[in-house]
Amino acid sequence: MIxxxxxxxxxxxxxxxVFAYMRDPQTSPEKAxxxxxxxxxxxxxxxxxxxxxxxTAELLSIPTVDAEQRFxxxxxxxxxxxxxxxxxxTSYKVAMLSNIGGDMMDGFFTPQERQELFDTVVLSGDIKMxxxxxxxxxxxCQRLGVELHEAIMIDDMQSTCxxxxxxxxxxxxxxxxxxxxxxxxxxxxxxx
Numbered sequence: 106m107i108x109x110x111x112x113x114x115x116x117x118x119x120x121x122x123v124f125a126y127m128r129d130p131q132t133s134p135e136k137a138x139x140x141x142x143x144x145x146x147x148x149x150x151x152x153x154x155x156x157x158x159x160x161t162a163e164l165l166s167i168p169t170v171d172a173e174q175r176f177x178x179x180x181x182x183x184x185x186x187x188x189x190x191x192x193x194x195t196s197y198k199v200a201m202l203s204n205i206g207g208d209m210m211d212g213f214f215t216p217q218e219r220q221e222l223f224d225t226v227v228l229s230g231d232i233k234m235x236x237x238x239x240x241x242x243x244x245x246c247q248r249l250g251v252e253l254h255e256a257i258m259i260d261d262m263q264s265t266c267x268x269x270x271x272x273x274x275x276x277x278x279x280x281x282x283x284x285x286x287x288x289x290x291x292x293x294x295x296x297x
Contacts, residue, residue: 107275107293109249109256110193111242114203116261117279118183119213122176139164148204150230157206177212185282190222193289198224198249202241202258206230224249236260237268257292259285 115121123144127137143160146152152160154177162172190199201223203210207230219226225248229235232244246256253273260266266276277288 107197107255107257109198109200109246109251110190110289111200111202111245111249111256111258111274112190113236113258113260113262113265113279114201114205114210114213117259117285118186118201119179120181121261122179126175136164145235147206147209148229148235150206150233152206154206154208157209177209179213182213183282186285187218187222189282189286194222194224198251200225200227200245200249202227202236202245204229204235237265239272242269242272242274257289259289 112118116124123140126132127140132140140161143152143157143164147154147157158169158172158176161176162169165172167175193199199222201219203226205228207228209230210226210228214222225245227241227245227248229241232241234241234244236242242253242256242258246253249256253269256274258266258269258274258276259279260269260276261279263278266278269276275292277285277292279285
């Protein structure tokens, strides 16, 4: 029986600003690789937000204020999904699990929004492990008080969705709101 839903952040609630830049045809492969490296360091908790902003600004030859704005502030969030999550939370425990530095989420969710939407928030940089490590999914489920097989992971990366199935979780690969809602309803309907 499914008791919990675990949502990724970027690519689900928000467009991933790092991947958007990396996928831009105007971005050189060298800059994309360097930015990906900085993002990985931040996700593992070895690079602070300030250092990420400073190094990214230098890499992209832009002012630090522009780097801060580009990568840590966005008005383009998935309001439909946020409303849906509030509905789901009346019946299920809900977590956010994201590969991001612990000091990097503030521009995306206020503390009040985190309380309204999630029973727990697990940020990889806070705990020094990242998806797809099995331990981060185990920790998230432990904080929710459920077993892996009692949770569904909602992530935009197919590779993450595939690997969590090997851990015993179910998954929905997020493409758009309607598809996610339909896939979740189908899984929840067959398992409850």
